[in-house]
Amino acid sequence: MSRIVSDVKYSLIAYFRNKGALFWTLIFPIILFLLMGYLFGGQSxxxxxxxxxxxxxxxxxxxxxxxxxxxxxxxxxxxxxxxxxxxxxxxxxxxxxxxxxxxxxxxxxxxxxxxxxxxxxxxxxxxxxxxxxxxxxxxxxxxxxxxxxxxxxxxxxxxxxxVTTSSMSFVAFLLPGIIGMTIMSSAVNGTVSTTARNKATGVFRKLATTPISRLEWNAAKIINQTIILMLSISISLIVAWLVFGIVPNINAVSVLMIIFGSAVFSGLGMLITTFVKDVDSAENAASAITFPLMFVSGSFISVDSMPWFLRYLADVSPLTYLNNGLRSSMITGNYGDAVMNLIIVAILGIILFVVGVSLLKWKED
Structure with a gap:
């Protein structure tokens, strides 16, 4: 446990020293939320x-x-x-x-x-x-x-x-989508960037000679990303309240959705770096996967309003279930639906995390 705590501590220190990471995880989601909220959800x-x-x-x-x-x-x-x-x-x-x-x-x-x-x-x-x-x-x-x-x-x-099927405003619909998008982008891109660079620079070969295990190292990364996401989401919720008057319900289900969502996309990031060795290629592959998922997973528009062939993509996207679970737990109060989506995200998170850790071979890199 002490090794995990130490890794989390120094990872957070490195994060707060990285101005680019601070912008993309803390500032950019706010800019996107305000921009889309005013363009499509508000009117003067x-x-x-x-x-x-x-x-x-x-x-x-x-x-x-x-x-x-x-x-x-x-x-x-x-x-x-x-x-x-x-x-x-x-x-x-x-x-x-x-x-x-x-x-x-x-x-x-x-x-x-x-x-x-x-x-x-x-x-x-x-x-x-x-x-x-x-x-x-x-x-x-x-x-x-x-x-x-x-x-x-x-x-x-x-x-x-x-005459519409939606019972929430666009801004209220958008907020969980922005949170889900932030979880996906932060977890996938953060994992891909860290893992690929550690492989390329030989950090993993050195870590293999230390007492920390692959499971501990990856668990530390999940905890680190969850802390960062909680900070980013807290800022988004404050902005939503101050600007649009939205007060979402924060409960155990929504918190678990964030934790397991981080595990899902961290595992996905590990899988990407398993099959794509080059740093730049891995980062490009991560963008090629996450960018389309933002638009077909109900982050900005309802999946029901999409063409039928895009709905099939939404059905296999983990982000769809993360977004649905966050909306049900935070906005609509449909806890039955929220728990069902949480179960799906949790199962995917455990599977992807275990598979990702298993395939991440430090000594072979």
Whole structure:
């Protein structure tokens, strides 16, 4: 145990002296998270809102005018457009339908008749972080018109429909993906770089003459990388809270996902250096493997939205199960799914780590 502790200690000292490693593990994930969060998950200025006025009445025009006066929306007339298809295609994030008979229904309700089904219909993509704002503002405008028309009576009903399968904002979806990507990149690249250079410089031949075993040395590297990852993830979580107000749930399952995820990709890194001896070639091979996995494993977009042939790649990617487990444990609270993904990652981590250690022959290098 003392040999493992000593190795971890000096590995951490070397890490904090390496400015490049500090940037790629601590700073770059934050930059990527903020960049993608603001580009795809946030929005500044007026929110684009399409509408279809099938009534064409004075009341419907007044309602559109009231929405415009809030200054929240950039209103777009969707007459003649297939807004439902545009929403499904992701070209727009929300639209509102003013049905035929809207004014007649409101006047009948004002006179004391039952409210008909000719109320406003709002369709929106709940995965967009602005959806809550859209619904809230529309309801406030409608409440104001209800007050003006009939005191506090509900003259104009509003029906809002979520037409997406996602129940989380893009930024909340993105955070576990960035964490998973960081675990993979740090573990694979760190293991490949250290192992390949130790082979090339003869460090392993010298280590073979010392009391430390291959298992102890690799265990020390797993612990070292886990400590670094915990630091990197802690910074990411603080930024997510300060900038986007996201407070993920940190629990035993998410912590174990990080530990076993580190083991999975450290083992993968050892396998790469077993078959690729040259330092530069090993690092290029690591990049060739990890770079595509970032995009097919649900780090940035849902696997369900990918073409069918990419879903097959996602099914065999360890990063997919790591990302899913982190989202389920940290964001959605689906602990049954989180535990299932943890079991898969743990099994893969044990297998890859044992195989990697077995194939790493110090004396033969």
């Amino acid at each position: 200025g007026p929110l684009e809102l399409y509408y279809q006025d099938s009534d064409g009445s004075q009341l419907s025009h007044s309602f559109v005018g009231a929405l415009n006066q809030t200054g929240v929306f950039d209103l777009r007339d969707g007459a003649g457009m297939d807004l439902a298809q545009s929403l499904k295609d992701g070209k727009i994030s929300a639209y509102i339908v003013i049905p035929s008979g809207f004014e007649k229904s409101a006047m009948a309700a004002k006179a004391g008749s039952n409210v008909s089904n000719a109320g406003l219909e709002v369709y929106y993509d709940k995965s967009k972080s602005t959806s809550g704002i859209v619904i809230s503002v529309i309801e406030q405008v409608v409440n104001g018109m209800n007050m003006a028309l009939a005191g506090a009576r509900n003259v104009i009903p509003v029906t809002s429909q979520d």
